[in-house]
Amino acid sequence: xxxxxxxxxxxxxxxxxxxxxxxxxxxxxxxxxxxxxxxxxxxxxxxxxxxxxxxxxxxxxxxxxxxxxxxxxxxxxxxxxxxxxxxxxxxxxxxxxxxxxxxxxxxxxxxxxxxxxxxxxxxxxxxxxxxxxxxxxxxxxxxxxxxxxxxxxxxxxxxxxxxxxxxxxxxxxxxxxxxxxxxxxxxxxxxxxxxxxxxxxxxxxxxxxxxxxxxxxxxxxxxxxxxxxxxxxxxxxxxxxxxxxxxxxxxxxxxxxxxxxxxxxxxxxxxxxxxxxxxxxxxxxxxxxxxxxxxxxxxxxxxxxx
Amino acid sequence: xxxxxxxxxxxxxxxxxxxxxxxxxxxxxxxxxxxxxxxxxxxxxxxxxxxxxxxxxxxxxxxxxxxxxxxxxxxxxxxxxxxxxxxxxxxxxxxxxxxxxxxxxxxxxxxxxxxxxxxxxxxxxxxxxxxxxxxxxxxxxxxxxxxxxxxxxxxxxxxxxxxxxxxxxxxxxxxxxxxxxxxxxxx
Numbered sequence: 001x002x003x004x005x006x007x008x009x010x011x012x013x014x015x016x017x018x019x020x021x022x023x024x025x026x027x028x029x030x031x032x033x034x035x036x037x038x039x040x041x042x043x044x045x046x047x048x049x050x051x052x053x054x055x056x057x058x059x060x061x062x063x064x065x066x067x068x069x070x071x072x073x074x075x076x077x078x079x080x081x082x083x084x085x086x087x088x089x090x091x092x093x094x095x096x097x098x099x100x101x102x103x104x105x106x107x108x109x110x111x112x113x114x115x116x117x118x119x120x121x122x123x124x125x126x127x128x129x130x131x132x133x134x135x136x137x138x139x140x141x142x143x144x145x146x147x148x149x150x151x152x153x154x155x156x157x158x159x160x161x162x163x164x165x166x167x168x169x170x171x172x173x174x175x176x177x178x179x180x181x182x183x184x185x186x187x188x189x190x191x192x193x194x195x196x197x198x199x200x201x202x203x204x205x206x207x208x209x210x211x212x213x214x215x216x217x218x219x220x221x222x223x224x225x226x227x228x229x230x231x232x233x234x235x236x237x238x239x240x241x242x243x244x245x246x247x248x249x250x251x252x253x254x255x256x257x258x259x260x261x262x263x264x265x266x267x268x269x270x271x272x273x274x275x276x277x278x279x280x281x282x283x284x285x286x287x288x289x290x291x292x293x294x295x296x297x298x299x300x301x302x303x304x305x306x
Numbered sequence: 307x308x309x310x311x312x313x314x315x316x317x318x319x320x321x322x323x324x325x326x327x328x329x330x331x332x333x334x335x336x337x338x339x340x341x342x343x344x345x346x347x348x349x350x351x352x353x354x355x356x357x358x359x360x361x362x363x364x365x366x367x368x369x370x371x372x373x374x375x376x377x378x379x380x381x382x383x384x385x386x387x388x389x390x391x392x393x394x395x396x397x398x399x400x401x402x403x404x405x406x407x408x409x410x411x412x413x414x415x416x417x418x419x420x421x422x423x424x425x426x427x428x429x430x431x432x433x434x435x436x437x438x439x440x441x442x443x444x445x446x447x448x449x450x451x452x453x454x455x456x457x458x459x460x461x462x463x464x465x466x467x468x469x470x471x472x473x474x475x476x477x478x479x480x481x482x483x484x485x486x487x488x489x490x491x492x493x
Contacts, residue, residue, distance in 0.1 A: 160359075162361060177338060177341075178338050
């Protein structure tokens with residue numbers, strides 16, 4: 001397995017070198033963190049300040065893009081508090097890359113080329129492309145853009161999901177997506193799910209032609225979520241507003257607010273080139289490539305033994 | 307009261323849900339990269355034995371069930387209750403039929419059992435993995451037929467009926483695996 005991991009890293013680097021994408025490294029430890037209420041950062045306390053361990057290298061990579069780096073990629077060790085399970089290890093390896101002039105559709109094609117190239121004949125089906133709406137309609141029988149909280153909750157229960165407590169609208173969508181739609185995706189193929197509801201835009205642009213959806217995609221290998229990508233939001237004002245909204249939601253849910261990355265906002269204000277970016281879980285990719293069913297099988301030492 | 311967060315969920319943990327004690331059988335952490343985290347939990351109702359699937363929002367807490375496995379000696383049955391004793395304290399506990407239903411046919415006086423207490427009341431009883439019991443009734447073996455691996459039913463002193471090899475006779479003491487109900491050997 002150590003050898004397989006080493007081979008995978010070589011293959012990824014070869015793929016990007018052949019395409020003229022530059023490998024970069026950015027800090028793991030920063031004065032600002034991810035505000036996303038669904039992600040908890042680990043922090044490091046120094047005598048003079050508390051610093052955040054990055055949950056993805058997105059912000060500093062965008063600063064490089066704004067400074068004129070051109071196409072870049074990074075293979076980074078990232079950290080997310082409390083995420084441990086079959087497909088999660090609190091410290092894991094993320095491959096993240098940005099392509100200037102790409103939109104999310106063109107980037108999906110490149111992700112497909114990378115993963116298919118690595119998978120060889122492990123993937124017997126052609127890749128499927130589904131909008132989020134279509135995926136939910138086909139596999140869960142509900143329209144995610146129209147249904148209100150009550151309808152989503154009823155549908156989830158009708159699908160056999162017995163949930164303790166109440167969820168917000170996006171919580172129900174996440175539940176149905178992870179427990180009904182993802183397991184129904186074909187096991188021996190890749191599925192791209194694109195055009196997420198605008199409420200789940202994260203750092204993606206809202207689609208100019210249909211404001212109900214965001215230019216965001218995810219890649220699944222079978223039911224395993226492998227990658228998340230955006231046609232990147234370049235608007236500093238909107239980005240600042242999303243950070244503030246995240247922190248308001250964090251405070252109302254009793255979570256600690258996170259320092260907003262003003263360097264990123266300044267870089268966006270300077271001008272982020274039109275680009276698309278994606279983050280892909282290298283450990284999960286290795287699980288899929290080698291047929292493992294627990295992330296610990298692809299790590300030298302998992303969280304329990306770290 | 308003690309509470310467990312979903313982060314502490316693992317198989318074997320005992321929790322209280324809608325007034326019933328449950329043991330967690332399986333716990334799976336499910337989380338979309340950019341979304342709500344869940345714990346999908348398979349759990350067994352310790353009163354009914356029924357296994358069900360429930361989903362919790364990660365970070366939520368549930369009450370701990372005061373459930374404890376203790377080793378006790380089986381003393382006797384009085385027709386209504388089965389009586390057990392803690393060997394060190396001599397403290398006695400009476401279990402009702404529902405608690406001993408699965409163990410009943412293996413219970414021999416003086417044997418050590420595992421008694422699961424919930425709020426200090428026996429909830430279930432597990433017999434030892436192996437028990438030695440006397441055969442009280444079985445047909446005589448047919449001579450010369452031992453090589454074919456044939457079996458015959460034998461009734462034991464506790465009332466259990468197990469399949470035994472043909473060479474085993476009434477009055478013999480045999481060793482039985484209570485998890486499968488299989489004959490192991492002559493004792």
